[in-house]
Amino acid sequence: MNNGSEPRSATNGNGAPVDDRLSRLTARSAARRNAIDAQPSVAAPPSPPAPDPRNGKRRSRHHAAKGSRIAALALSLFSTLGLGGYLEHANASSSSTSIPLATAATTTTTTTGTSASTSGSNSNGSASAASSSGTVSTGLSNGTFTGSAAANRYGNVQVQVVVTNGKITKVEIVQYPDQQGKSVEINNEAIPKLIAETLQAQSASVDNVSGATYTSTSYEHSMQSAIDQAHTATAST
Amino acid sequence: MHETLWFLTRASGVVAMVLIIAAIADGLIFSGRAAGKKHLRPAWWLDLHRGLGGYALIFTGLHVLTAFGSDIGVGLEQIFVPGAASSDTTAFTLGVVAMYGMLIAVFTTWPKRLLPRKMWHIVHLVAVPVAILTGLHAYLLGTDAHASWYTVLTLVLVAVVMYPVGLRLSGIYRRRIGATAQRDERDLAPSLSLQPVPFNSAGAEREAASPVCSGGTS
Numbered sequence: 001m002n003n004g005s006e007p008r009s010a011t012n013g014n015g016a017p018v019d020d021r022l023s024r025l026t027a028r029s030a031a032r033r034n035a036i037d038a039q040p041s042v043a044a045p046p047s048p049p050a051p052d053p054r055n056g057k058r059r060s061r062h063h064a065a066k067g068s069r070i071a072a073l074a075l076s077l078f079s080t081l082g083l084g085g086y087l088e089h090a091n092a093s094s095s096s097t098s099i100p101l102a103t104a105a106t107t108t109t110t111t112t113g114t115s116a117s118t119s120g121s122n123s124n125g126s127a128s129a130a131s132s133s134g135t136v137s138t139g140l141s142n143g144t145f146t147g148s149a150a151a152n153r154y155g156n157v158q159v160q161v162v163v164t165n166g167k168i169t170k171v172e173i174v175q176y177p178d179q180q181g182k183s184v185e186i187n188n189e190a191i192p193k194l195i196a197e198t199l200q201a202q203s204a205s206v207d208n209v210s211g212a213t214y215t216s217t218s219y220e221h222s223m224q225s226a227i228d229q230a231h232t233a234t235a236s237t
Numbered sequence: 238m239h240e241t242l243w244f245l246t247r248a249s250g251v252v253a254m255v256l257i258i259a260a261i262a263d264g265l266i267f268s269g270r271a272a273g274k275k276h277l278r279p280a281w282w283l284d285l286h287r288g289l290g291g292y293a294l295i296f297t298g299l300h301v302l303t304a305f306g307s308d309i310g311v312g313l314e315q316i317f318v319p320g321a322a323s324s325d326t327t328a329f330t331l332g333v334v335a336m337y338g339m340l341i342a343v344f345t346t347w348p349k350r351l352l353p354r355k356m357w358h359i360v361h362l363v364a365v366p367v368a369i370l371t372g373l374h375a376y377l378l379g380t381d382a383h384a385s386w387y388t389v390l391t392l393v394l395v396a397v398v399m400y401p402v403g404l405r406l407s408g409i410y411r412r413r414i415g416a417t418a419q420r421d422e423r424d425l426a427p428s429l430s431l432q433p434v435p436f437n438s439a440g441a442e443r444e445a446a447s448p449v450c451s452g453g454t455s
Contacts, residue, residue: 065281065282
């Protein structure tokens, strides 16, 4: 492949380098090869990340949007805290418009034991198909009975019933979920319906109010507890 | 304490949803080649997209943790098992599935891509249904879902995400149209090309003698 120019060779006829630059490269290459040969055969441990040649510090992963990411994180954190605070504030202000509660009667106040044992009275709740899960309220002792507090995910529901002449004549709410504005809003609508149903059915068995399933279920449990107490008072007198 | 956690649950859920939408919008802008080249470079959008995705996952974790700790009847089973909730089953299930989808979208990308690029892209698109499921979960189960501020926020988020969705879809459409045009051009090209003319002295002499060209009529 002679193209007419002088052939490029590392050495001349005597084996000496042609020029200084080539001789330096050859010497460096030989030294590197010797150094490699001199290394032990075991694998070297992984070296730490190479230092940045500009400032000697360890090179970290480059983030093109580092500032924006930090800003987004800070904004998210502040939004969470701020929104949480706002919701708490809104809840506190809406709770002031909650439905009026009964004065909490922590103990059952049973008055006279004049139970009205009318026909069809049933204290174990198994007679009427319409009140299969509840208790027919006839046969109740007169008095005021407070049911147990029934918990759900939004809070407790506790009812108090007033029995007059063996009939439930008044239902009051001792406590209900009022920790959130939405709960207050829902319960303001649902609880009057539940009370009306109870007064009409004279039973704890009421239809769930749409959108207030938790409150309805807890209401039933607490109401059943209060009615059971009224029956117990009847049985004991 | 439980009350505070409950408010944090609601707030972190909303923020996580905003972050998910922001990450998706960012990703669509990046993948739609609408990121620009000068000031906000594609690398900037990509880095921010990754950051937003990670933060969305962190705030989702915070949402789940605070819900678990706020004593509202949310247990481990309801958090991790789809369909395990006895009440609001659909809403809970949507949230659980969205959480798993987000985990898949993030952890097949970060810390490094675990899949071949094409498969990764298909898997990564799970982020879009994740956003839809998150919105449904929030609407069905969210305490604040019917608040006016939440409605405004939802409208803003939809508006924010629709622009890059439009960009992305129009980009896909343009590329498909371009590819079809190229293919048609390729298919059409051989029928239009002239037959190669042999060039040698004998041929030249023949052509000079004959008025008919080899590639067509003169």
